Amino acid sequence: MTIYMREDVEFVKPNAKKHPQRSSIQHWQLRDLIACPNSKHEFMYVNQNNVYQYNTEHKQVTPILKDLTFSPTSITTGHGFLAAGGQRSQLMVRQLSSNWCAHTTVGGSINNAMCISQHLGGTRLLICNNDETIKVYSLPGMQRITSVSLPTAVNYAAVSPDGRKMVAVGDSPQVFLFDISASDGYARVATLTASNDAGFSCAWNQSSEKFAVASQDGYVSVWDIRNTGEKIAKLGSKQNPQVKGACRSVKFSPTGSIDLLMYSEHMSYINVVDARTFNERQTVRVAPSSSDQHISGITFSPDSKNIFVGMESNVWEFEVDTMNRRCFPEGSII
Known part of the structure; x- marks a missing residue:
């Protein structure tokens, strides 16, 4: 699998907007602390023991979870909910359209990541824990549905948009692929190998056909669900x-016509890749040229027109060149 990578492309426009919101990192490896669930004009981010929402038009900060008893190591949003997880299995869930909240501990160790998904008309919260499990709860009922066991600490899980598959990664190079049955079952159907180190993030594209895994050794591996025998891409980082x-x-862009894949490095750089061919990439330095800076998280807006990059001193907002992404070269098959 050799892909010639063209680098002289511009998927996001220069001259990013700088929002003076500080996002704080609680765990040196867990960097998914910014979200944009509803509007391209609003993003959520972790600051110490709070989760805030910032409106980029009105420059207004709104507390969503304030004065928590823990500083979140992970957050996620989806289907009208926000969840925040802590170092000692703490969990806080809020329904964004109401004042409903639930605060509990789920057992085990660090809640490394969470995923909110739909299942047969209901909503589920999946919690990835260092105790080698993914704990599955109903929302908003917070009833424990099941627990999925893996042979390693679980760092991240993602459910496909169609609700039929799940991919999970942890403190090994292995990638665990599951079928989600009409009942409550999560059946492991394949175990793949990403690279040579632990996986810390995974994502599905909007059609539920491709999934990507980000690994600690500086690679992103991509598979097509229709043939998992061979990766369709292995993408390196700038500083690997x-x-x-x-x-x-x-992260994949959430809308189909944009077809981008974005991944962040531990410090200073993000990469934006053509998710149709995986042979064009734009690497963007989000830290000053004079110093390296930690990245706390990345997210697309729901319409894929903007991306937000969390830093410890500010949040960058980049505009996606959507016109360019909707223009296909002559002869392209889409």
């Missing part, structure tokens, strides 16, 4: 193999 080139977070 240095520790600061570890791939910490990976």
Whole structure:
């Protein structure tokens, strides 16, 4: 699998907007602390023991979870809910359209990541824990549905948009692929190998056909669900193999016509890749040229027109060149 990578492309426009919101990192490897669930004009981020929402038009900060008893190591949003997890299995869930909240501990160790998904008309919260399990709860009922056991600490899980598959990664190079049955079952159907180190993030594209895994050794691996026998891409980081080139977070654009894959490095750089061919990439330095800076998270807006990059001192907002992404070369098959 050899892909010639063209680098002289511009998927996101220069001159990013700088929002003076500080996002704080609680765990040196967990970097998924910013979200944009509802509008391209609003993003959520972790600051110490709070989760805030920032409106980019009105420059207004709104507390969503304030004065928590823990500082979140992970957050996620989806289907009208926000969840925040802590170092000692703490969990806080809020329904964004109401004041409903639930605060509990789920057992085990660090809640490394969470995923909110739909299942047969209901909503589920999946919690990835260092105790080698993914704990599955109903929302908003917070009833424990099942627990999925894996042979390693679980760092991240993602459910496909069609609700039929799940991929999970942890403190090994293995990638665990599951079928989600009409009942409550999560059946492991394949175990793949990403690279040579732990996986810290995974994501599905909007058609539920491709999934990507970000690994600590500085690679993002991509598979097509229709043939998992061979990767369709293996993408390196700018700073690989240095520790600061570890791939910490990976996201596909949520709308189909944009077809981008974005991944962040441990420090200073994000990469934006053509998710149709995987042979064009734009690497963007989000830290000053004079110093390296930690990245706390990355997210697309729901319409894929903007991306937000969390830093410890500010949040960057980049505009996606959507016109360019909707223009296909002559002869392209889409």
